Every structure is written in C-alpha cells, then in structure tokens.
Amino acid sequence: MLRVVALAARNLTRLWRRSLLTGGLIAIGVVAVLLFVAAAGSFRAMMIGQITDSYLGHLQVHRRGYVAAVETLPLHLNMSARQAQAVEEVAARIPELVAIAPRVKFGAMFSNFTETTNIRVNGIDPARELAVAPALPDRFLQGDRDGLLQRGEILVPELLARGLNVKAGDTVVLIATNRDGSVNGRTLTVRGVISGVTGPGGRDGYVHIEDARAILRSPEAEVSEFVLRARDLAAIPRAAAALEAAFAARAPEGQRVPFEVHAWDRLSPFAAIANMIDVMTLGIRVLLIAIVLVAVMNVMIMAVYERIREIGTIGAMGTPPARILGLFLAEGLLLGIVGVASGILLAFGAVAVLNVFPITFSFGQQTGLLLRPVLPPVEVALVGGTVLLVAVLASLQPAWKAARLDPIAALRHV
Amino acid sequence: MTDAVVAERVVKRYRAGEVEVTALRGVDFTLAEGAFAALVGPSGSGKTTLLNMIGCLDRPSEGRLAVLGQDVGALSRSGAARFRGERIGFVFQDFNLIPVLSAAENIEYPLVMVQSWPAERRRARVAKLLAEVGMTDQAGKRPDQLSGGQKQRVAIARALATGARLVLADEPTANLDGETAQRVIALMRRMRDEEGVTFLFSTHDPRIIGAADLILRIEDGAVRTEPAAARETAHA
Numbered sequence: 001m002l003r004v005v006a007l008a009a010r011n012l013t014r015l016w017r018r019s020l021l022t023g024g025l026i027a028i029g030v031v032a033v034l035l036f037v038a039a040a041g042s043f044r045a046m047m048i049g050q051i052t053d054s055y056l057g058h059l060q061v062h063r064r065g066y067v068a069a070v071e072t073l074p075l076h077l078n079m080s081a082r083q084a085q086a087v088e089e090v091a092a093r094i095p096e097l098v099a100i101a102p103r104v105k106f107g108a109m110f111s112n113f114t115e116t117t118n119i120r121v122n123g124i125d126p127a128r129e130l131a132v133a134p135a136l137p138d139r140f141l142q143g144d145r146d147g148l149l150q151r152g153e154i155l156v157p158e159l160l161a162r163g164l165n166v167k168a169g170d171t172v173v174l175i176a177t178n179r180d181g182s183v184n185g186r187t188l189t190v191r192g193v194i195s196g197v198t199g200p201g202g203r204d205g206y207v208h209i210e211d212a213r214a215i216l217r218s219p220e221a222e223v224s225e226f227v228l229r230a231r232d233l234a235a236i237p238r239a240a241a242a243l244e245a246a247f248a249a250r251a252p253e254g255q256r257v258p259f260e261v262h263a264w265d266r267l268s269p270f271a272a273i274a275n276m277i278d279v280m281t282l283g284i285r286v287l288l289i290a291i292v293l294v295a296v297m298n299v300m301i302m303a304v305y306e307r308i309r310e311i312g313t314i315g316a317m318g319t320p321p322a323r324i325l326g327l328f329l330a331e332g333l334l335l336g337i338v339g340v341a342s343g344i345l346l347a348f349g350a351v352a353v354l355n356v357f358p359i360t361f362s363f364g365q366q367t368g369l370l371l372r373p374v375l376p377p378v379e380v381a382l383v384g385g386t387v388l389l390v391a392v393l394a395s396l397q398p399a400w401k402a403a404r405l406d407p408i409a410a411l412r413h414v
Numbered sequence: 415m416t417d418a419v420v421a422e423r424v425v426k427r428y429r430a431g432e433v434e435v436t437a438l439r440g441v442d443f444t445l446a447e448g449a450f451a452a453l454v455g456p457s458g459s460g461k462t463t464l465l466n467m468i469g470c471l472d473r474p475s476e477g478r479l480a481v482l483g484q485d486v487g488a489l490s491r492s493g494a495a496r497f498r499g500e501r502i503g504f505v506f507q508d509f510n511l512i513p514v515l516s517a518a519e520n521i522e523y524p525l526v527m528v529q530s531w532p533a534e535r536r537r538a539r540v541a542k543l544l545a546e547v548g549m550t551d552q553a554g555k556r557p558d559q560l561s562g563g564q565k566q567r568v569a570i571a572r573a574l575a576t577g578a579r580l581v582l583a584d585e586p587t588a589n590l591d592g593e594t595a596q597r598v599i600a601l602m603r604r605m606r607d608e609e610g611v612t613f614l615f616s617t618h619d620p621r622i623i624g625a626a627d628l629i630l631r632i633e634d635g636a637v638r639t640e641p642a643a644a645r646e647t648a649h650a
Binding site: 010 | 576
C-alpha cells in the first residue's frame with residue numbers, strides 16, 4: 001500500500017506545476033472556508049453572547065399564549081404565585097440550568113413631568129437578574145452599575161433618555177394600568193441610562209420587581225416570565241427539552257401544559273441572522289466542494305488520458321485492476337492532502353494575524369466590536385475531511401476508467 | 415521439454431465498425447519451451463493479434479490456445495492478469511518504461527505492484543537482473559537519462575523480474591540502431607540460454623529473424639513454421 005502511495009506521489013511530480021496549481025487551488029478554498037467559518041463563528045458567538053447575556057437569557061418560560069401576545073404585554077397572562085413556584089421547583093431539578101430569574105413586564109407611561117411617552121417595563125430581582133444576564137451592567141451608559149438598581153430606582157433605555165432629555169439622578173414618573181383597569185403611578189429616580197440591545201429591547205426599562213408589583217397593585221407575587229441560564233449554549237436544547245418534559249409530566253391528565261419554553265433563538269430576530277450565517281457557511285462549503293471536485297477531477301482525467309499507454313503497459317504486465325484503481329485514487333487523495341495541509345496551515349496563520357491585529361466593526365448601536373476569529377478543531381477536521389473525501393470521490397471516475405482500460409486498446413493509443 | 419505455446423485451429427474475429435474481420439483463420443503451431451522464435455509477416459497479417467492472445471490479453475474466437483499449459487480461453491479478466499503477472503513478460507517497441515521511476519525501480523515495479531515481494535527479496539532480484547543486463551551502474555537513472563539500448567535492457571530485465579517463463583517482444587529492436595540492436599538480441603539470447611525462458615518476437619528486423627531458432631511466418635491469417643535451417647531460404 002505504501003509503495004502504491006509512494007508511486008502516486010512520484011506521478012504527481014511529473015507535471016509538478018499542474019499539481020502545485022491544483023493543490024494551491026484547494027488550499028485557497030480551504031483557507032477561504034476556514035477563515036469565513038472562524039470569522040462568522042466568532043461574530044455569531046459574540047452576538048449571541050451579547051443578546052443572551054445582556055437581555056434575553058438562554059431560555060424563557062411563560063404562560064401559554066404570552067409570547068404570541070407579547071407586543072401588548074398582557075397582564076392577564078402572567079403566572080400566578082403558585083404557578084411561578086411550580087416553574088422554580090421544576091427548574092431547580094434540571095442540572096443543565098444554573099440560574100433562574102423572574103420578571104414582571106408591563107407597558108407604562110413614562111414622564112419627566114414635561115413630556116410623556118410609552119415604555120416597556122421589566123420588573124426584576126437585581127441579584128437574580130445578574131445571574132441570568134451577567135452582561136446587563138455592560139449596557140450602562142450612565143449611572144452606577146454596581147448592583148443594577150434598588151427599590152425606587154429605574155434604568156431608562158437610551159432612546160427614551162435621549163428623547164426626553166433624562167439623565168441619571170433625575171426623577172421620573174411611571175403610570176400603568178393594572179389588569180383590573182385601575183391606573184396607578186409611582187415616582188422613581190433614574191439610576192442609569194442603558195443602551196439598547198439587538199432585537200426587542202430598544203424601549204425596555206428596568207425597575208425593581210417589588211416596585212413593578214406595587215405599581216400593578218398585584219395581590220400576589222405574580223410573574224410574567226422566567227429567564228433561565230443554561231450551563232453553556234450547547235446545553236440549551238437539552239435544558240429546554242427537560243423543562244418541557246417536566247411541565248408535561250406535571251400537567252393534569254387531558255389538560256394542556258400551562259407553560260411554554262422558548263430558547264433565545266425563538267425570541268430574537270438575530271436568530272434569523274445567525275441562521276443566515278449558517279446558510280452562508282453551508283454555501284461556501286458547497287463552493288469549496290465544487291472547487292475540489294472540478295480541480296481534482298480535471299487533473300485526474302488529464303492524468304489518465306496522458307498515461308493511457310502506460311496504463312496499458314502496467315495492465316499487460318499483470319497489475320490487478322484494483323491496484324490501478326488504488327494508484328489513481330491515491331494520486332487524487334495526495335492532491336487533497338497537499339491542499340488541505342497547506343490550507344489549514346495558512347488558515348491558522350491568518351487567524352493568528354487577525355487575533356494580533358483584530359478587526360473592529362459595528363453592529364446595530366454597538367460600535368468598536370472586536371472580531372477575534374477562532375478556528376474550532378471540529379470545523380478544521382470537518383473541512384479537511386470533506387475535502388479529502390471529495391478529492392477521492394473526484395478521482396473515482398478517472399481511476400475507475402483507468403482500471404477498466406483494455407490493455408490492448410491502451411497500448412494501441414497514440 | 416514441454417510446450418510453451420500450443421495453438422490448435424485458432425480463429426480470431428473482431429468487429430471493425432460494421433464489418434467483421436477475420437484476423438486469424440485456424441492457426442496451428444507449437445512453440446517449445448526455451449525457444450527463441452520470431453513471428454514474421456507483413457503488416458496487418460495478424461502478428462499483433464496472435465501475440466496479444468498468447469500474452470493472454472485477448473481470447474481466441476474459436477479453437478484452443480494453451481500458453482505454458484494454461485488454456486487462454488478459460489481465463490477470466492482478473493485470472494488472465496494474474497497469469498500474465500506470474501508467467502509472462504512483455505518487451506515493447508517503445509520500451510514503455512515508467513518515466514518517474516529509475517531503472518532499478520522500473521525493474522522492481524512488477525515485484526511491488528503485481529506480486530508484492532518482500533523488500534529484501536526484491537532488492538536481491540533487482541540487483542541480479544541489473545547485473546545480468548549490464549545496467550548496475552545506471553540503476554539510479556530515470557528513463558530520460560538512458561539511451562534506447564539501455565532502456566530496452568531495462569525493459570528486458572523488467573520482463574524477467576517476476577520469473578516469467580515466456581517473454582513476448584513486439585518489435586523490440588525497431589527503435590534501436592544496428593549495433594545496439596545486435597547487443598539487445600545477444601542479451602535476450604543469453605537470457606534464454608541462462609534462464610531457459612522462451613522468447614517470441616513480433617518483428618520485421620532481419621537481425622532478429624537471423625538470430626531466431628524458429629520462425630513463425632504468418633500470412634493470410636495462417637501460420638507456417640520454419641525451422642532455423644530454412645531461415646535463409648525464407649528471406650530470399
């Protein structure tokens with residue numbers, strides 16, 4: 001076998017410029033794919049991290065129908081205290097989950113005493129919110145971020161702060177209608193101004209959960225949504241499945257499960273961008289496969305055509321067809337190996353350079369984001385394996401033709 | 415002494431487009447083992463067709479052709495390849511050496527790709543053959559660094575590498591000058607004498623015809639054998 005591979009390697013040196021060109025073409029393809037995967041992957045991971053860590057969390061649990069009507073922040077679809085307790089009990093038993101935080105959400109009027117606008121308010125338990133959205137303090141544009149907020153304080157979204165000329169330390173009023181239709185208001189101090197996040201949240205402010213319940217005159221510790229944090233992003237699907245299974249198991253026979261579980265990607269429009277990145281990655285992979293297929297097949301077809309008499313000679317000498325097949329497959333495989341090896345080396349070099357001199361970019365309202373591409377070993381193995389497989393497949397037809405050549409016809413070939 | 419080739423009423427027909435051509439019309443002859451024979455005849459007389467069948471590259475349409483005791487018509491494609499690899503050597507007019515391999519590696523090729531000999535045994539066999547054909551000092555050179563005569567000597571060594579009992583040579587001296595051709599013929603005769611290998615040449619070269627023990631004259635699809643004693647008359 002090694003001798004066949006050694007002979008295949010020698011054969012590739014016959015027209016070394018052509019072999020080098022083909023290997024180079026494959027290498028360029030590998031570099032392009034790996035760089036794209038590294039850059040797109042790090043962009044994707046960074047944006048998902050931003051969205052989940054600063055606002056959405058990894059998972060959310062609502063009462064059935066809440067998310068469908070979320071634009072109106074329906075108070076009548078809040079969970080009762082008993083239901084909220086049930087959710088917390090279930091979450092506590094799922095090992096993939098590391099934190100859970102309740103939110104009370106409602107729509108309100110926001111006034112600086114001269115102007116009024118509408119605001120979406122998130123009533124949060126600051127300590128628990130930090131456990132599920134640890135990057136929330138990073139959104140502070142003004143004010144003391146330590147501990148997020150206390151009772152009587154509000155975090156105002158940048159859009160509103162700018163529009164109503166509100167700054168940290170100012171006094172504002174929130175006025176809301178509760179589920180019974182009665183209106184209530186409360187004066188709050190602006191603890192800070194926070195930036196918006198990608199996706200919904202441009203008009204989302206934060207108050208303490210007890211203030212939220214007080215404004216809404218809630219008779220009990222109701223909850224609009226629970227935000228949960230999984231051990232890591234990979235654990236989200238397992239955690240979601242475990243939650244759904246546990247809720248289903250607790251639901252009375254014949255009744256619908258009262259809760260819905262949503263992973264972050266079902267709540268954020270960025271999921272569509274993330275999916276688009278995945279589709280583009282797939283597209284560029286297909287392009288690479290096409291490059292390798294065309295390049296290797298072209299070279300191997302030419303190699304067989306140019307060596308027909310030689311194939312006739314070795315066939316006449318008694319070389320088994322399987323060994324002739326193996327010889328040409330080995331040539332294709334070696335072309336792939338040369339391309340993959342050099343492509344991977346170049347890609348690692350380029351990624352190292354990009355990490356030393358990182359590219360900055362803006363996304364939405366976030367500026368100065370640093371792109372630090374990472375090449376996951378799994379991706380490298382996947383791209384390398386795909387290229388090698390395609391190189392062998394591309395060689396299959398020419399190699400098969402060589403193995404099936406009639407020595408008489410081949411020796412007669414001019 | 416057994417027979418290297420026995421042909422009994424061998425007929426070969428093939429299609430050339432819409433036309434069926436009968437290349438051989440009931441060929442009968444016997445070639446004893448150890449013979450040094452020349453297959454002669456005008457172009458298109460069926461020399462190559464007969465040589466291909468003897469080399470197990472093709473099968474007779476009718477009749478029986480036995481090579482080294484093996485019925486050629488009974489061999490499958492892979493069986494024929496195996497038989498060729500073990501028992502038959504080929505020498506070509508254009509040498510047909512593998513250009514990326516050295517002289518030694520070309521001789522070694524069938525031992526690796528056809529028969530999978532162990533390395534030590536291969537090296538010994540190649541060294542012996544290189545010495546026998548006088549190419550030891552050229553062992554590392556590639557075909558493009560060798561003269562025509564040297565290439566043909568390497569080709570002869572390659573044909574004998576696996577211990578072939580029958581060597582078929584298609585116009586082996588056609589691309590060689592007179593002196594070189596004589597040397598190559600002498601080499602093949604010596605190999606026949608030393609190894610007892612049967613040599614059968616398809617040739618127009620009077621030098622080989624002159625050196626042959628037996629002449630198989632093929633004409634109009636039939637073969638007539640002429641012993642060495644009759645060769646001068648045959649050429650007249």
